[in-house]
Amino acid sequence: MSKLDSQTPGGPIESMWDDHKFHMKLVNPANKRKHNIIVVGTGLAGASAAAALGEMGYNVKAFCVHESPRRAHSVAAQGGINAAKNYKNDGDSVNRLFYDTIKGGDFRAREANVYRLAQVSANIIDHCVAQGVPLAREYGGLLSNRSFGGAQVSRTFYARGQTGQQLLIGAYQAMMRQVDKKQVTLFTRREMLDLVLVNGQAKGIVVRNLLTGAIESYEADAVVMATGGYSNVFFLSTNAMACAVTAAWKAHKRGAFFANPCYTQIHPTCIPVAGDMQSKLTLMSESLRNDGRVWVPKMQGDKRHPSQIPENERDYYLERVYPSFGNLAPRDVSSRQAKYRVDEGRGVGPSGVAVYLDFKDAINRLGKAAISEKYGNLFEMYEKITGENPYEMPMRIYPAPHYTMGGLWVDYNLMSTIPGLFVLGEANFSDHGANRLGASALMQGLADGYFVIPYTIGNYLANHKTEKISTTHDSFKEAENRAKSEISKLMAVKGSRTVDSFHKELGRIMWEYCGMSRNKDGLAKALQQIPKLKEQFWNDVKVPGDANYVNPELEKAGRVADFLELGELMCHDALERQESCGGHFRDEFQTPDGEAKRDDENFCHVAAWEWNGEGKKQTRHKEELKFENIKLAQRSYK
Amino acid sequence: MGGSNGKNINLKLKVWRQKSGKEAGHFAEYDAVGVSTDASFLEMLDQVNEKLVAKGEEPIAFDHDCREGICGTCGFVINGNAHGPMKGTTVCQLHMRKFNNGETITIEPWRAKAFPVIKDLMVDRTAFDRIISSGGFISVDTGNAQDANCLPIPKPDADAAFSAAECIGCGACVASCKNASASLFVAAKVSHLSHLPQGQVERKERVERMVAQMEAEGFGSCTVTGACSAACPKGISLTNIARMNSELLCSALTKKEGVAGDGI
Numbered sequence: 001m002s003k004l005d006s007q008t009p010g011g012p013i014e015s016m017w018d019d020h021k022f023h024m025k026l027v028n029p030a031n032k033r034k035h036n037i038i039v040v041g042t043g044l045a046g047a048s049a050a051a052a053l054g055e056m057g058y059n060v061k062a063f064c065v066h067e068s069p070r071r072a073h074s075v076a077a078q079g080g081i082n083a084a085k086n087y088k089n090d091g092d093s094v095n096r097l098f099y100d101t102i103k104g105g106d107f108r109a110r111e112a113n114v115y116r117l118a119q120v121s122a123n124i125i126d127h128c129v130a131q132g133v134p135l136a137r138e139y140g141g142l143l144s145n146r147s148f149g150g151a152q153v154s155r156t157f158y159a160r161g162q163t164g165q166q167l168l169i170g171a172y173q174a175m176m177r178q179v180d181k182k183q184v185t186l187f188t189r190r191e192m193l194d195l196v197l198v199n200g201q202a203k204g205i206v207v208r209n210l211l212t213g214a215i216e217s218y219e220a221d222a223v224v225m226a227t228g229g230y231s232n233v234f235f236l237s238t239n240a241m242a243c244a245v246t247a248a249w250k251a252h253k254r255g256a257f258f259a260n261p262c263y264t265q266i267h268p269t270c271i272p273v274a275g276d277m278q279s280k281l282t283l284m285s286e287s288l289r290n291d292g293r294v295w296v297p298k299m300q301g302d303k304r305h306p307s308q309i310p311e312n313e314r315d316y317y318l319e320r321v322y323p324s325f326g327n328l329a330p331r332d333v334s335s336r337q338a339k340y341r342v343d344e345g346r347g348v349g350p351s352g353v354a355v356y357l358d359f360k361d362a363i364n365r366l367g368k369a370a371i372s373e374k375y376g377n378l379f380e381m382y383e384k385i386t387g388e389n390p391y392e393m394p395m396r397i398y399p400a401p402h403y404t405m406g407g408l409w410v411d412y413n414l415m416s417t418i419p420g421l422f423v424l425g426e427a428n429f430s431d432h433g434a435n436r437l438g439a440s441a442l443m444q445g446l447a448d449g450y451f452v453i454p455y456t457i458g459n460y461l462a463n464h465k466t467e468k469i470s471t472t473h474d475s476f477k478e479a480e481n482r483a484k485s486e487i488s489k490l491m492a493v494k495g496s497r498t499v500d501s502f503h504k505e506l507g508r509i510m511w512e513y514c515g516m517s518r519n520k521d522g523l524a525k526a527l528q529q530i531p532k533l534k535e536q537f538w539n540d541v542k543v544p545g546d547a548n549y550v551n552p553e554l555e556k557a558g559r560v561a562d563f564l565e566l567g568e569l570m571c572h573d574a575l576e577r578q579e580s581c582g583g584h585f586r587d588e589f590q591t592p593d594g595e596a597k598r599d600d601e602n603f604c605h606v607a608a609w610e611w612n613g614e615g616k617k618q619t620r621h622k623e624e625l626k627f628e629n630i631k632l633a634q635r636s637y638k
Numbered sequence: 639m640g641g642s643n644g645k646n647i648n649l650k651l652k653v654w655r656q657k658s659g660k661e662a663g664h665f666a667e668y669d670a671v672g673v674s675t676d677a678s679f680l681e682m683l684d685q686v687n688e689k690l691v692a693k694g695e696e697p698i699a700f701d702h703d704c705r706e707g708i709c710g711t712c713g714f715v716i717n718g719n720a721h722g723p724m725k726g727t728t729v730c731q732l733h734m735r736k737f738n739n740g741e742t743i744t745i746e747p748w749r750a751k752a753f754p755v756i757k758d759l760m761v762d763r764t765a766f767d768r769i770i771s772s773g774g775f776i777s778v779d780t781g782n783a784q785d786a787n788c789l790p791i792p793k794p795d796a797d798a799a800f801s802a803a804e805c806i807g808c809g810a811c812v813a814s815c816k817n818a819s820a821s822l823f824v825a826a827k828v829s830h831l832s833h834l835p836q837g838q839v840e841r842k843e844r845v846e847r848m849v850a851q852m853e854a855e856g857f858g859s860c861t862v863t864g865a866c867s868a869a870c871p872k873g874i875s876l877t878n879i880a881r882m883n884s885e886l887l888c889s890a891l892t893k894k895e896g897v898a899g900d901g902i
Contacts, residue, residue, distance in 0.1 A: 055780055066703065067764070068807065076708050085786070129783065130778045132837055134796055134834070136796075137791055159800060165804075173774055211756065240705065274644065275676050279705060280705045280706075282705075381707065385731070499691075553691060553697060
């Protein structure tokens, strides 16, 4: 028997989730208060889970690395959240959202999970509006929608360019209400450094208190991780500075399989890199592609000011190559096309590594006021960063690492390969296949937290004897010692190079060889360079200050140590997946017109990696993907 | 790599260093040499820190995260202004092209009794979380909602609620107020929720509890100077404070004894 049982219930997909909910065991209200649940991470998935579980009567302990749960990086999501409401009467349905998401993911996601996501999407909008989330409205008072990449219907709900902020604050407030009721206890400025297993079940976590440096243990009957993605393996990404793989990686080392690590999303519209000291890249929402037109000059090396380049000398290449989706082609496709233009020597701006996103036609058609109403805050942000006014001059954009579809493997119940460890949101691998469509990350985070975990965790607790374990148990002591010894090791190196210098070097290797396109030789090179870099890191990193204290350099060092290991696994995964799909583009596997060419015969599966110990090669397990409701087909947006 | 029209400048920094809340702090001087004008203020500090670390010294500690002006984590006082000289901008979005070669820049933490210093430029703002948990929410459990469009909300109301809800909780309002009042922060939340039909049921209890919590945390009183709104990176309007005060007065005048909302 395969080690990976997806626990998909079977039966018709339309009624699968409802049937499953009926058949799952329940925990009666009086018993809920006897259960402790740990939630790690307070972004959309974590905060919504903590709120929902607290409302049900469980004792929740919520942890975050930030000083306040409201800082989690979900806050930065700009464009919107999808839901199959069909308020526009334009042909949307649960089936269509399901279809678009499977196709958008290039047929590498599990059908049952995606169907459920599409089903609960409408409930999310209802709940968020009830919470007072101020989503955009029409003059008649009803909710407004816009269109987004990879879809031909308008199903994206939004709050100007701050949808993530508003949804996160909604979830945060719901959680803080449970804090007031003492159903949720908050532990801020804590970083998860280990997962604790007792008899093979997840029973707690070990964290570092980032203010005092103390290593602390917390026990629970189940652990929920919602710790986000790992785009910061590239150093430069649109993620926040504290986004890291550390929590997920530690769980991986305790036995949680890591699925599809090579599936990373390079977002097509980010502000280009401006200098060596740049610490992060800033996204310009995909929603801009509703009104902005992407172009480069037809001529190579054309250094004229964009206003001096006449219409007939511009190549609106997305409209040319993909006439039916045009500027709203999905992210992976749009990013690759931008790269092709730059590789052809037709990139723009001082670096030549950018393309234009031009609003001139939209401003002429709708007026400056209408454009400002829709995108004002994004235009301001662009001007602050670049010093250029996008109302007068086209934006310069270029793809940047943004989201990771890969993550800890979970079954239909969102449980990892460790019993009692559930993984939600970007931290799991489940719903987006090899490419995520815009406005689907917020949907998935909230679906997992508000509408899936409240049911599936009850079933787990009701089916498993939950013996109370004290944090004095040997397993906690062992985990604490592991965490302490890694910290001592980092402090003891006393080398000559800063943590950031290693992180930047890793980022360059990953971007070069495991970025927008990959090939066998490049990946082999990366697999030589990363272990060397890792060795140098452990011999030469410099962490100043003390460990028993606020020490941001020590925090970064621990995270980079884990990124170095993850980077290696990503390259192995990319090397072994000998096909192109979604965001994973192998130069060797493409159609004659440069599109991703899948190999459904050999790679229609999830690759989930099992940790075998330090220095040992990980084992690649497969979960075969079956497409029973949607026919496998070559993706086309033409 | 080639961004826009960046050039390099040299600066002198006077930075507040304080090992912990228990120890006294002092200003220390650093040279920031060869700073690209395309860099953000935080990237300039990163550059200074890289040099400090290379010398084996402790870097300047400051809170930061998203670096795109939305998470509210960063914030300190630059030359006497919360978040620095540029209106409507957090320090992470402040770029060095706003400074001149040779300039001396003074950097210090938010100073308020309710925001104790943790280290250097880091302060403890958990008081804000406690204020939100005292009533900054609408009491609805997951799974209870009707269809979202059953409740039309006039666009002007929705827009007003949104404008108040834009607050990022950075604390610049407190830092720039001579009384260290948190009125703008509290008012933004009161105003966001009281503009919406969903927030009506508990609006009286909400404002009373949130204001009481603000006072208990040790924030000062509001004397409506408007310094908060001027420093706010999201431009939260002073009219929200007027709305909060009217909500509070209204609540005191019309409250029925013995009636309480859900948990409030």
